[in-house]
Amino acid sequence: MTAEGIPGKNVATGKFDQNLAGRYRMDKIFAAAAWGATIVAVLILAWLLLTILMDGIGTLNLNFLDSFPSRKPERAGIKAALFGTLWLMCIVAAFSFPIGVGAAIYLEEFSDDNWFTRLVEINIGNLAGVPSIIYGLLGLAVFVRILEPITGGRSVLSGGLTLALLILPVIIVATREALRAVPNSIRLAGFALGANKWQVISHHVLPSAMPGILTGVILALSRAIGETAPLIAIGAVAFIRSTPDSLQSSFTAMPIQIYNWVGRPQADFHHIAASGIIVLMIMLLLMNAIAIYFRNRFQQTR
Amino acid sequence: MTAELPVNEIAPGTWRPNRSRSKTIELIIKVICGAFAAISILTTIGIIGTLIFETFAFFGDLPLELSKDDQSVSFFQGILHFLTAGRWTPLFASKQFGIGVLISATLMITFISLAVALPLGLLAAICLSEYASAKVRRILKPVLEILAGVPTVVYGYFALLTVTPFFQWLLGPLENALPWWPQLEGFNALSAGIVLGVMITPMVASLSEDAIYSVPQSLRDGAYALGTTKRETVWSVVLPAALSGIVSSLILAMSRAVGETMIVTLAAGANPTLGFNPFVPVMTMTAFIVQVTAGDAPYGTIAYKTLFVVGMTLFLITLALNVFSFWFVRRFRQKYD
CATH class of the missing domain: 1.10.3720.10 (MetI-like)
Structure with missing residues (x-):
């Protein structure tokens, strides 16, 4: 990364967030969101397949x-x-x-x-x-x-x-x-x-x-x-x-x-x-x- | 290869391959293969040629079509009408050709789909490359591939017959409680956009995942050494480093959403209205093409020509997005080695 980004950030001005517990809490929320998104994608696929199976299996025959x-x-x-x-x-x-x-x-x-x-x-x-x-x-x-x-x-x-x-x-x-x-x-x-x-x-x-x-x-x-x-x-x-x-x-x-x-x-x-x-x-x-x-x-x- | 060398039949030193014949064969094959490669160029020429030809024919006919009702219209007024008119009724007796109507619907549905695919796809990509173990990754990636391989007509079925009724059930209490809350109609841009978002999510996820995965481990290690947590590393080091790949995956997904046909045709309806209300039926550019071709437009009519004008507009929009995406990657790609 380039160095231009730093002056705008809190790091350089000394306001480094030292609240470690809070940062870890944010970490947990973020990880949960990432897993949540993946699970949602899988669930939607399951929903799609299940709906079609339930709608269509009854009329599917030779x-x-x-x-x-x-x-x-x-x-x-x-x-x-x-x-x-x-x-x-x-x-x-x-x-x-x-x-x-x-x-x-x-x-x-x-x-x-x-x-x-x-x-x-x-x-x-x-x-x-x-x-x-x-x-x-x-x-x-x-x-x-x-x-x-x-x-x-x-x-x-x-x-x-x-x-x-x-x-x-x-x-x-x-x-x-x-x-x-x-x-x-x-x-x-x-x-x-x-x-x-x-x-x-x-x-x-x-x-x-x-x-x-x-x-x-x-x-x-x-x-x-x-x-x-x-x-x-x-x-x-x-x-x-x-x-x-x-x-x-x-x-x-x-x-x-x-x-x-x-x-x-x-x-x-x-x-x-x-x-x-x-x-x-x-x-x-x-x-x-x-x-x-x-x-x-x-x-x-x- | 099997070892069928004719060792015993030919005396040593008398084997003379027919070199001139094999050279001729090679040349013929090379020319044929080159011709096959040229077919891809012919395809492009064919696409652009037909679109341009019929587009010019359309703008040639446009003044005549418009001047039926009132006074005569010049060629440039025709183009102005095409770009600025607020109605799209090429199949009615009183014809109006405001492409803005179709573009507004296309843009609205595209942005709804991006609002779904951006968080879902990006978070899934981060999850796959940063959080998931190799074993989970091996299971999840094929699931995403299945999601990407589902035919779009199936998503159309899902949007029209499952998602719309679901939202109607979900939003029903709101409609009853708030008198100003709009009713969700059977055909609407909302379900179409959301399901379209689900359709392009695997694309965003897998392209972004490639970009995120290729950020070197040393950058992450450097960030950890400075005392950042995992989220801070991902958020302020990995994502910025992979930004060019992520943005380009989003633009490609957007181009895909603009050109998608079956979901919007089935679930969003066929009612050309100008505006950005996601609760009512609208008509996208692709849905218009389906509507006209499914109803058999005779060759040479203005309806037949509108197909190609709409196709041209669609082609230009997707081309611009694709070119922009390639340019973005080239311009902002970070090289680490």
Whole structure:
């Protein structure tokens, strides 16, 4: 710390607070506040999870998983949304995984420190801070409107591409960290044996970075399937009575379906919204568990 | 790697790798990877391009839209109207485009959320890095990560169907006892802001915790040697040393809150009103975008273009906050080594 702060304080003027008991009392209050804040955060999480469990567990059954949306809450189900989300996940993974990993390999392994690399780096930092709904507007203008002949308008492909762009910065950052964690001695050993850069990357660097990369990709995917706003912006509709059968089908997704049910006035729809949330949270939990499994394996092998 | 060297098949000295082919492959891969890296730049160009294009189209149409009711309006009067008008009714017959209405609601909810996230997140960060043992830390950090990973639509459900009824029950006696006390409506900025604050708390906590944790132990030891208590050390040595990281985490959280959509759309309502009353329904910028896109705005209409103007405003605000946060860290970061 700088010395400028001291003249304004009591220390320099000799009014040092010697009331040690009082200072210790303040200490206790402060520690209690810090613990209190942490406990409050945990309690809120517990409150959130408990409310949803209690609201939704009653209407969660196989019938709910296997039915299409309906105007009658007791008949409505989440099948269309579940399949929509699975389709979205495959499309997002198919695009964002190769592009994100390729971009990260370029930045970390191939490029020199030139203007292009620096531009991409600054750019990725900024893209990560752009609100998700803005990506939705981009998807609406580009994928739904301009590329309509390819994507089929408000289709599952448009949704997947929008979400892929959204999580690209996350995947690039995670992949770069995983690549950076690979010891340089592995690269040097490869070069010493006469391998060129790509051979070293594809045979040695990528395999040993793969658990870390997969962790990042799965976490990014779990973020993508929880996103609602960009999908609403590109015009995904909640009332669809079929599962997608091609990339150009119209679609719905779990968060959209949940949003639609929460927004209705009848309490019965709120219960099935909670059931939908339980299904969504279980999916996210599974994905996180897989990511944590990869992370732990990664840390053990190093 | 498995050891499958073709030792027995090739006589020593005759192994000639096809170097020109592997060089070509390397070049192709390098170009492809470079192109993938360029996609991130294309995304930015796409975002800024579409926003600017439709924003200009909007301001081009604005004078015509406004002059339907009364006399003709010039281009600059249109911009002035956009910035200063007190009503936001682009979907009505008599259209008004005062962006201030949406900005006021967005700011109010953002500040409510910061009022929750600042004390909660900062105290949790201090607790994790200064008070909690390593074991407790290992349990609490994943809990915060779960809190950060909950989809925002779930928080929206929580705000609308749990927190608002809870506050209505809590504030009910006040409404009965004090005649001037405003009634908390079913959609309101208060619950939305508080739940939004809970949503950004993990972000504040984990970024601040990183900053606090990286303050060197020697500074704390020095403070203890001068006879300070633990609280005084944290308060007057550790926190000032970590200030740049803490402030930047707050600004990033604020930017996140400004751009958050689902909580405010579900819990804060869709009623564009100018002012800062947290008890009534309001409409944020993001909620407006959802309202219009959910109702299918046909391409080329003024409603379609307002989407992008609001998006542009939102983009500029979040960009300014993000840039300010980066600048703040660079300008005020303390280096200890």
